[in-house]
Amino acid sequence: MDKVRRYSQEQTLEEAVKRTIRECMEEDVMADFLKRNRAEVVKMCLYEYDEEKQREFDREEGREEGREEGREEGRQELLEEQIRANVKKGYSKEMIADFLGVDLKTIEAVIAGLVEVKG
Template sequence: MELEAAVKRAVDECIREGILEDFFRKNKAEVIAMSIFEYDEKEVIDYIREEERAIGREEGREEGREEGREEAKKEVQKYGRLILRLTEEGKSSLVVKIATDDALRERLYEEYRL
């Protein structure tokens, strides 16, 4: 159905149903003209798309935060296992070093297959 016909039909139905009947009877032509000329389908679609993109971005951020928490948890567990291994082998002096030396820590992760 064309936009103008749909608007006329909606106004007529509102009048028949008593919905804002006086207002529509007095302002029918103006209401129809405003509805036809003010409605911009592209603008509405663009608005809806932007809203959907915003929702998607927020969902993506939350997903990323959750993945980040999981990765951090795994890293802490791996770090703890390395500390236990070093301590069990009497290499406690390395525990302090791995706290500040990323390259050493990564090398020991590989060495201990963590």
């Protein structure tokens, strides 16, 4: 599969699989098996490679979702810190809401000590 991955960078996946099979046969790596089952091997490699690409896509998508969740949590924590800091300075809820661009309910929720705040 490493050869297939490498060759698929410069040619189609099917061509990369066929090239890899041809090279394996030339190098006498499973040559008899590949001669007898070439079509099945090509199909299996194409399927396995597509499945591997899908798994990698799914993993990357999950990582991106996790990063986005982390960024959202960070934004919420920052907002809460900013609200608390401005309350300590003595600013009114209305001034803080105007300054930070959030609604008054959000300011009140943070002041009341609610953990989850949507900005």
